[in-house]
Amino acid sequence: MSLNDPQWGGGGGKRPNQGPPDLEELWRDFNRRLSGMIGKKSGGNGGGGSERPPTNFSPRFLGGGAGVLLALGLVVWLASGFYIVDASQRGVVLRFGKYKETTESGLRWRLPYPVESHELVNISGVRTVEVGYRGSERNKVLKEALMLTDDENIINIQFAVQYILKDPVEYVFNNRFPDESVMQVAETAIRQIVGKNRMDFVLYEGREQIAVDAAKLMQEVLDRYQTGILISKVTMQNAQPPEQVQAAFDDAVKAGQDRERQKNEGQAYANDVIPKAQGTAARLTQEAEGYRQRIVATAEGDASRFRQINVEYAKAPEVTRTRMYLETMQQIYSNTSKVMIDAKGQGNLLYLPLDKLMQASGALAPANAAADPARAGTATTSPADPAPVVERDTRSREALRSRDREVR
Numbered sequence: 569m570s571l572n573d574p575q576w577g578g579g580g581g582k583r584p585n586q587g588p589p590d591l592e593e594l595w596r597d598f599n600r601r602l603s604g605m606i607g608k609k610s611g612g613n614g615g616g617g618s619e620r621p622p623t624n625f626s627p628r629f630l631g632g633g634a635g636v637l638l639a640l641g642l643v644v645w646l647a648s649g650f651y652i653v654d655a656s657q658r659g660v661v662l663r664f665g666k667y668k669e670t671t672e673s674g675l676r677w678r679l680p681y682p683v684e685s686h687e688l689v690n691i692s693g694v695r696t697v698e699v700g701y702r703g704s705e706r707n708k709v710l711k712e713a714l715m716l717t718d719d720e721n722i723i724n725i726q727f728a729v730q731y732i733l734k735d736p737v738e739y740v741f742n743n744r745f746p747d748e749s750v751m752q753v754a755e756t757a758i759r760q761i762v763g764k765n766r767m768d769f770v771l772y773e774g775r776e777q778i779a780v781d782a783a784k785l786m787q788e789v790l791d792r793y794q795t796g797i798l799i800s801k802v803t804m805q806n807a808q809p810p811e812q813v814q815a816a817f818d819d820a821v822k823a824g825q826d827r828e829r830q831k832n833e834g835q836a837y838a839n840d841v842i843p844k845a846q847g848t849a850a851r852l853t854q855e856a857e858g859y860r861q862r863i864v865a866t867a868e869g870d871a872s873r874f875r876q877i878n879v880e881y882a883k884a885p886e887v888t889r890t891r892m893y894l895e896t897m898q899q900i901y902s903n904t905s906k907v908m909i910d911a912k913g914q915g916n917l918l919y920l921p922l923d924k925l926m927q928a929s930g931a932l933a934p935a936n937a938a939a940d941p942a943r944a945g946t947a948t949t950s951p952a953d954p955a956p957v958v959e960r961d962t963r964s965r966e967a968l969r970s971r972d973r974e975v976r
Contacts, residue, residue, distance in 0.1 A: 645680050646680060648680045648681065649677050649678045649679055649680040649684070650675065650676070650677050651675075651676055651677075651678070651686055651688075652674070652675055652676070653671055653672065653673045653674060653676055653688060654673055654688075655673045655692075656673075656690055656691065656692040656693060657673065657688045657689060657690050657691065658670055658671065658672070658673075658688075658689050658691050658736045659671035659672075659676055659686050659687070659688055659689075660686060660687045660688075660689060660736055660737060660740050661678050661684055661685075661686050662684060662685045662686065662687070663679070663683065663684045664682075664683070664684075665685075667737060667741060668684065670736060670737060671686075687740060689733060689736035689739060689740060690733070691732065691733040691734070691736055692732065693732070694730050694731075694732055694800065695730070695731055695732065695747070696728055696729070696730050697728070697729045697731070697747065697750050697751045697754060698726075698728050699712050699713075699726070699727055699728070699729065699751060699754050699755050699758065700712045700713030700724070700725055700726035700727065700805075700806075701713065701726045701805065701806075705726055705805055705806050708724070708726070710724075712755055713725055713726055714810070715758065715759050715762045715763070716762070716763060717762055717763065717765060717766060717767045717770055718763060718764055718765055718766050719766045719767055721767040721809070722809070722810055723762070723767060723770060723771065723807060723808065723809055723810075724806070724807070724808050724809065724810055725758060725762065725770075725804070725806070725807045726804075726805040726806040726807075727754075727758065727779070727782075727802060727803060727804045727805055728802075728803045728805060729750060729751075729754045729783075729786070729799065729801075729802050729803075730799075730800045730801045730802075730803070731750060731797050731798060731799045731800055732797075732798050732800055733796055733797060733798070734796055734797070734798040735796030736796065737796065738794050738795060738796030739795060739796035739797065740796075742793070742794045742795060742796065743793065743794075743795050746795050746796075746797060749790070749793065749795055750786075750790070750795075750797060753786050753789045753790055753793075754782070754786055754802075756789070757782045757785040757786045757789065758778075758782050760785065761778050761781050761782055761785065762778070765778070767809075768824075770807060771807050771808065771809075775804045775807060776804075778804065779802040779803065779804050780802075782802050783799050783801070783802040786799050786802070787799045877892070
């Protein structure tokens with residue numbers, strides 16, 4: 569029987585309106601008939617009296633209407649199991665509150681509630697926790713920011729922690745408040761690291777190192793808690809002494825900077841002077857070493873020459889003595905330009921200008937060679953015949969001697 573049939577449920581009478589039936593009226597009529605079947609009063613007329621259900625009630629009506637409603641409800645219930653997972657998310661499916669599976673991005677379906685449920689977890693979004701401030705550095709939270717250093721100084725530190733999720737299952741199930749856990753772990757790690765370092769290191773040269781060490785320590789603690797969180801970056805926003813001692817601290821900083829400047833100037837002067845002194849010392853050392861080697865070599869050569877001369881002297885003493893005398897005189901006269909000779913038996917002091925003689929002999933040699941080539945060639949080819957040289961030297965000595973006498 570069709571729901572649009574005007575004779576449906578009406579006991580054979582015609583309805584005055586041939587349009588579609590009123591669903592509310594059908595539902596009330598269904599309740600009245602159902603109440604009549606179990607022997608209860610009907611509350612549909614609102615008059616307070618009892619009314620017997622129509623005698624033309626058919627179980628066929630109950631089966632058809634309830635089946636349609638049940639079918640519609642079943643479809644709606646099954647359709648409620650569809651859900652969409654974005655590319656940056658992961659779906660965690662729970663069956664009766666217990667973890668069942670993790671779903672990737674896309675259109676997914678699970679058994680509807682209350683059999684199964686799901687939670688969408690964003691794993692690619694960067695989350696930030698602020699410690700020591702909220703929103704802006706001016707909005708300080710002194711309870712979190714004030715920390716004690718190793719040298720018993722109080723400093724004000726503000727930093728931010730950025731993290732992402734690496735395991736959505738651990739993030740959902742292992743901790744009740746994972747974001748608050750990150751904040752507590754971050755504060756604990758920073759306090760531990762700051763408490764092991766001096767104030768100057770924390771405020772100046774060690775800020776980057778503290779951030780790196782804090783991120784490492786935080787990750788170790790979070791992994792031990794199995795939170796499924798990955799620390800991506802720790803940023804030091806501000807680090808300074810408390811406002812009450814800021815002026816005194818600035819003076820101390822200026823004094824420290826002056827000390828460092830003077831130390832750097834002294835170091836620069838030392839770097840300029842010390843290499844020069846080291847170079848001079850090395851040069852003197854090398855010169856002394858060269859002098860020592862030269863003296864030792866000379867002494868060894870003299871000793872070797874003396875031994876050789878001693879051998880020759882033992883063979884011919886007179887000849888060796890004369891040769892040594894002549895060599896000594898030659899060495900002495902080669903370093904002087906004037907020689908004074910006392911002629912025996914005359915008492916006259918003879919002056920020999922050796923430099924003039926050498927110049928004169930040097931000037932006469934080319935002239936004689938040009939005037940008498942044959943003689944020059946003979947003298948040159950026969951060095952055993954020193955007659956020309958002896959004759960020229962004799963004339964030169966006589967001329968110089970006569971000039972010297974005339975001057976006297």
